[in-house]
Amino acid sequence: MPKTASRAAGLHRASLGKLHDLDAALELMYYGWRGMTLLADQYLATLGLSRPHHRILYVVARQPDISIGSLIEVLGISKQALNRPLNLLLERKLLTSKRSPEQHRSKLLRLTQEGQRVEQRASGYERKVLRDAFDRVGQPGAAAWMAVMGVIADNN
Amino acid sequence: MPKTASRAAGLHRASLGKLHDLDAALELMYYGWRGMTLLADQYLATLGLSRPHHRILYVVARQPDISIGSLIEVLGISKQALNRPLNLLLERKLLTSKRSPEQHRSKLLRLTQEGQRVEQRASGYERKVLRDAFDRVGQPGAAAWMAVMGVIADNN
């Protein structure tokens, strides 16, 4: 275990001098991602899972009977990269895959009950962080946050 | 170059069904990070550099004459992990290291002019994304965003 594990990589929300007025915002984005995902990652780690597994579970939960090809597209990774984590989830029976009667070519992925439980809990940790933050600033603040993030996320 | 490069990994701001009201916020966090860093990463890639190099440049720019040990602490990585990117930056003369007259034990890191130029430009791309988003929602919206992110970032 790394010396800094309890604070997570590089995270004393640094005491760095600011060169620009937007430096603080820049750093908030960095620390914000870690802050949102830390608990979820810790939970997943207790199951021997990590981000990639969670992403798969998250997508399949919201798109039941998704095909492998579509999953690859949504996740934006190669099938070789998907292979490992996907097979682990199948072995662990968090996911099932079966070919449909008609479209026998493509496989349909679904969460098992256990898979749903894990996905719920992992995503739940992340939602809780967001909910707490939104609660503290009220609905208008939350809406403003969404608006800002929407514009930022559109830079693709 | 990956087939999805122009959209960056998994980024059609997915058409996923929502299971929870906070799912949209969750996804905004994910896409937001990519949206903020995409241009900067593309620029860095043209120089053969990436995130870790940028993080080093960013910190040294804001903490001139920082020692290697302190840099390791701030970044939260091992000295072995720092070694490679740091040496590259020194070879490329984006960074200088010299021992101070008194504290001859520790090395002091500084950006060269070229290093400053690169750091400015890379961070500048990220700041522009933020500035554009803040401009679109006005000062109160920006303040709300900072407040929300502050609370989220505190989850460590």
Added chain:
DNA sequence: CCTCTAAGGTCAATCTAGTTGACGTTAGAA
């Protein structure tokens, strides 16, 4: 029936970014 093709599976090699552990060097402090 046969061939073409879409969907999926898998193997190998490579890259990046990190980790531990072990050990070596440099140079100030006791």
Added chain:
DNA sequence: TTCTAACGTCAACTAGATTGACCTTAGAGG
């Protein structure tokens, strides 16, 4: 002079990705 802090580096490992090559399965079209 020896002890130690700060730095440097080597090796082995892991996780998460990439590309390229090749194979199987099974529906579709001639």
